Every structure is written in structure tokens, then in C-alpha cells.
Amino acid sequence: MDWQSEVTEQGVTERAFTLEVGEEAVPGIVWTPADRPVRATVLIGHGGTQHKRTPGVLSLARRLVRHLDYASVAIDAPGHGERREGAEERVLPNQLRARVAAMSPEQMEAAAKRNAGAVGEWKATLDAVEKSVGINGPFGYWGVSMGTGIGLPFVASESRIAAAVFGLMGVGPRVGSERLAEAARKVTIPVLFLFQWDDELMEREQGLALYDAFGSAEKTMHINPGGHIEMPPFERDAVEAFFGRHLGRPAG
Amino acid sequence: MDWQSEVTEQGVTERAFTLEVGEEAVPGIVWTPADRPVRATVLIGHGGTQHKRTPGVLSLARRLVRHLDYASVAIDAPGHGERREGAEERVLPNQLRARVAAMSPEQMEAAAKRNAGAVGEWKATLDAVEKSVGINGPFGYWGVSMGTGIGLPFVASESRIAAAVFGLMGVGPRVGSERLAEAARKVTIPVLFLFQWDDELMEREQGLALYDAFGSAEKTMHINPGGHIEMPPFERDAVEAFFGRHLGRPAG
Numbered sequence: 001m002d003w004q005s006e007v008t009e010q011g012v013t014e015r016a017f018t019l020e021v022g023e024e025a026v027p028g029i030v031w032t033p034a035d036r037p038v039r040a041t042v043l044i045g046h047g048g049t050q051h052k053r054t055p056g057v058l059s060l061a062r063r064l065v066r067h068l069d070y071a072s073v074a075i076d077a078p079g080h081g082e083r084r085e086g087a088e089e090r091v092l093p094n095q096l097r098a099r100v101a102a103m104s105p106e107q108m109e110a111a112a113k114r115n116a117g118a119v120g121e122w123k124a125t126l127d128a129v130e131k132s133v134g135i136n137g138p139f140g141y142w143g144v145s146m147g148t149g150i151g152l153p154f155v156a157s158e159s160r161i162a163a164a165v166f167g168l169m170g171v172g173p174r175v176g177s178e179r180l181a182e183a184a185r186k187v188t189i190p191v192l193f194l195f196q197w198d199d200e201l202m203e204r205e206q207g208l209a210l211y212d213a214f215g216s217a218e219k220t221m222h223i224n225p226g227g228h229i230e231m232p233p234f235e236r237d238a239v240e241a242f243f244g245r246h247l248g249r250p251a252g
Numbered sequence: 253m254d255w256q257s258e259v260t261e262q263g264v265t266e267r268a269f270t271l272e273v274g275e276e277a278v279p280g281i282v283w284t285p286a287d288r289p290v291r292a293t294v295l296i297g298h299g300g301t302q303h304k305r306t307p308g309v310l311s312l313a314r315r316l317v318r319h320l321d322y323a324s325v326a327i328d329a330p331g332h333g334e335r336r337e338g339a340e341e342r343v344l345p346n347q348l349r350a351r352v353a354a355m356s357p358e359q360m361e362a363a364a365k366r367n368a369g370a371v372g373e374w375k376a377t378l379d380a381v382e383k384s385v386g387i388n389g390p391f392g393y394w395g396v397s398m399g400t401g402i403g404l405p406f407v408a409s410e411s412r413i414a415a416a417v418f419g420l421m422g423v424g425p426r427v428g429s430e431r432l433a434e435a436a437r438k439v440t441i442p443v444l445f446l447f448q449w450d451d452e453l454m455e456r457e458q459g460l461a462l463y464d465a466f467g468s469a470e471k472t473m474h475i476n477p478g479g480h481i482e483m484p485p486f487e488r489d490a491v492e493a494f495f496g497r498h499l500g501r502p503a504g
Contacts, residue, residue, distance in 0.1 A: 217477070218484065219476070220474060220476050224470075238490065241486075
């Protein structure tokens with residue numbers, strides 16, 4: 001783990017790092033409480049076209065540190081953030097569906113392969129966090145949309161993760177669906193599955209099918225109206241309550 | 253409102269009352285903080301075969317008082333609790349489905365009519381609580397299963413209720429379903445809808461259809477595995493968070 005920078009504000013220490021994984025240099029961030037021991041750690045997987053410090057990731061990371069004394073860890077997914085070639089892409093909500101629909105089978109296959117490769121990067125990150133930061137769990141995972149596409153196979157193959165939040169994803173007649181359903185069946189840890197009832201990218205039946213597929217005895221699905229990027233802010237409270245229940249919370 | 257008894261324990265004052273509504277004497281209970289002002293009030297509708305002080309109602313009522321400084325109010329539904337003729341009924345979980353399946357169309361119709369009559373009793377209770385207890389809102393409603401069967405038409409026709417929790421109910425090819433769906437379409441306040449994915453009494457599609465029917469801009473459905481009476485205890489945390497968000501919560 002090669003540390004790049006460190007800054008502390010409002011009780012949260014943010015440290016940027018680069019981790020060599022095979023031929024890839026994976027950039028990431030660790031957020032920790034500035035002056036309290038780490039109670040648990042949540043790995044945060046961003047969505048497609050986003051990056052490790054996208055506003056939603058940053059606010060969740062800081063919130064977990066401040067409210068629960070957790071550490072948060074995020075990395076850039078392959079082809080995203082600092083690993084992106086070319087200018088940053090800005091996709092408007094109403095373009096999401098057309099953008100995904102316009103992908104060729106070859107592009108879909110390439111994306112699925114890229115996501116599969118990212119599983120090893122998360123494992124290496126977890127190893128490094130344990131070794132270099134001295135954090136020994138418990139660990140949780142949070143990632144919706146592409147964060148589920150990458151995170152679900154990761155969590156299914158990783159016994160160190162004790163609780164996971166997924167969402168904005170489904171299984172059906174699409175490339176990579178069977179692999180995702182297979183991963184879901186292997187997951188037995190508690191799961192919170194967040195879904196948007198009017199998601200432009202995912203049929204309701206596909207979301208319900210993925211919820212069904214999870215092998216976990218404790219799995220809760222939260223459904224809200226609205227599109228892919230319109231999840232209500234109060235679901236962040238639910239995420240915090242979920243992790244607090246399974247990874248621990250401050251007394252009182 | 254005719255007060256019957258009063259007892260205070262662990263910060264919660266519990267007062268039993270009887271309210272004359274037409275020809276009916278409706279027995280109820282009001283729980284309030286023993287030594288703090290009332291922040292908001294939640295009306296609690298019990299389920300079929302239960303009563304106003306059934307363990308689930310009692311624990312929710314006390315919890316809302318202790319954690320949120322709310323008042324809680326419960327009444328016996330028609331034919332339930334002190335209004336029941338004959339010995340108390342004890343229905344085992346695995347008998348639920350057979351029991352409902354064995355109901356004749358006439359019995360279903362009678363139950364639906366009885367539930368419709370209960371709407372007026374809740375309105376009278378709310379009037380009395382405002383007048384005699386001096387509580388002026390905001391008001392919420394909580395009721396699943398029969399508590400939704402009665403509470404949904406009540407809430408749909410009652411502008412004083414600001415947020416409601418429903419659940420364990422659906423709409424489909426059953427007596428009373430159209431009336432329930434019609435009521436749901438009229439509801440525009442925030443709704444939390446709790447559903448059990450393996451409910452012996454309700455098809456998944458029926459639950460999803462009722463969620464769909466709500467006219468509310470904010471409506472969240474929580475789905476968990478398990479049968480009609482197996483809702484996970486942590487959904488009580490979600491109920492508390494929901495009411496806290498809409499009816500107010502203590503600072504800090």
C-alpha cells in the first residue's frame with residue numbers, strides 16, 4: 001500500500017493510497033475516526049460512471065466514521081475514476097436506459113469480464129487494509145448498481161465480509177445474470193437489498209428475482225418509488241441501522 | 253371517555269378507558285410518558301384474534317413512549333378482546349391459512365362489514381383523545397394484517413393522520429379487496445408497508461399490488477422472508493425511524 005496523502009477534517013481522517021494488484025495500480029481511500037478506535041470497516045463500491053470519491057460514496061464514508069466509529073474504504077473500479085482513459089463521462093438520468101440499451105453483446109461481455117477482474121482487486125484491498133492499516137474486522141460491504149455487479153461475486157467468495165448492502169440490480173435475460181444469480185445463492189450473510197420501483201435499468205421482476213436468489217436467512221428488501229438515481233436519502237439511515245446491528249454501534 | 257384505571261411503571265403511564273360509540277362500548281388504552289410532554293401520538297390497530305394489549309401492541313406502545321416521548325392509543329376491534337363473545341381463540345401459525353380458507357363468502361362479507369364499522373370507532377377515539385387527553389397531534393397510525401384491513405380505510409378518510417405503517421395485507425381476488433385498493437389510492441401521506449415474503453395468508457403479487465396502489469409520493473415496502481407472524485424484530489427499529497422522521501423525535 002503506497003500512501004499518497006492524508007487530511008483530517010471534522011473528526012474524519014482521509015488517506016489516499018495506491019495498491020499494486022497484478023499489473024494494475026488501484027487507487028483508493030481509507031477514512032478513519034481521527035481520535036477513536038475503529039469499531040468495524042465497510043468497503044464501499046461505487047456505481048457505473050462514478051468513482052471512489054463520488055459525492056454519494058464520500059458522504060456515506062464520512063457518515064459511517066462519524067456515527068458508528070467505522071473505517072470506510074473505497075477504490076476506483078476498473079475503467080473508472082483515476083483509472084479512466086479519456087475525459088470524465090457525465091450521464092444524465094434520462095440517458096441511462098438508452099446508454100445501456102445501446103451496448104453491444106461484446107461490450108456487455110467486456111464489462112462483465114472487467115467486473116469479474118475487480119473481485120480480485122477488492123480481495124487485495126481487504127488484505128492490504130488488514131495488514132497496513134491494522135484493521136481486523138468485522139467487515140461489511142456496501143455497493144449498489146455496478147457496486148452490486150462487482151461486489152456480489154466478491155462477497156460470495158469472501159468469508160471475511162459479515163454483512164452486505166446491495167441494490168439497483170436484478171437478474172433476468174441479460175449477459176452476466178446467471179453468474180450474478182449463482183453468486184447470490186452462495187451469499188448467506190445478512191443482506192439489505194435496496195431497490196427502486198421505477199428503475200429505468202431494471203425490471204421489477206428482475207429485482208425481485210435477485211432478492212429471491214440470496215441464500216441468506218436474513219435478507220430484507222426495501223422498495224421505494226422513483227428511478228435509478230432517485231433513492232430517498234432516508235435509506236442511508238436504514239443502511240446505518242443495518243450495519244450497526246451487525247457490525248456494532250457505539251453505546252447509547 | 254370513561255377512565256377505568258391508571259398505572260405507571262418505568263416511565264410509562266397506562267390508562268384504560270371505555271368510549272361509547274353509538275351502541276358500542278369500545279375499550280381502549282392510552283400510554284403516555286409519565287413525566288414528559290407528548291411529542292406525537294400513534295394509534296395502534298391490533299391484528300385478527302388479538303386485542304388492545306396483545307404483547308406486540310404493548311411492546312410497541314411502550315417503546316414509542318420511552319424512545320420518542322409519544323403517546324400510544326389502542327382499542328379492541330369489533331369482536332376482539334373485551335368485545336369478544338365466548339372464550340379467547342388461540343390460532344397456531346400453521347392453522348392460519350386453513351382458518352381463512354375455511355371462511356365462507358358470507359363470513360368474509362360479515363368480517364369486511366365489521367371492519368368498515370371499526371373506522372367510525374377509530375374516528376371517535378381520535379376525537380376523544382384530542383378532547384379528553386388534550387393531545388393535538390401530530391398523529392400516526394400503525395396496524396398490520398387486520399390492523400391494515402381496518403386502518404387503511406380509516407387513514408384514507410382521516411386528514412389528521414400524518415404518517416402510517418401498514419402491512420401483511422394485499423389486494424387481489426378476495427372479498428373486500430376493491431374497497432381496500434380504493435382506500436390505498438386515496439392515501440397520500442408517507443407510508444411504510446411491511447410484508448412477509450412467505451406469508452401463508454397473502455400472495456406476493458397481492459402484497460406488491462397493494463404497495464402499488466398507495467397514492468403516496470413517499471411509500472417504502474420492506475420485504476422479509478418468513479410467514480405471517482414471523483416479521484423480524486428489527487422492523488420495529490424501522491417503524492421507530494419512520495415515525496421519528498415524520499412525527500418528530502427527541503434531539504440527539
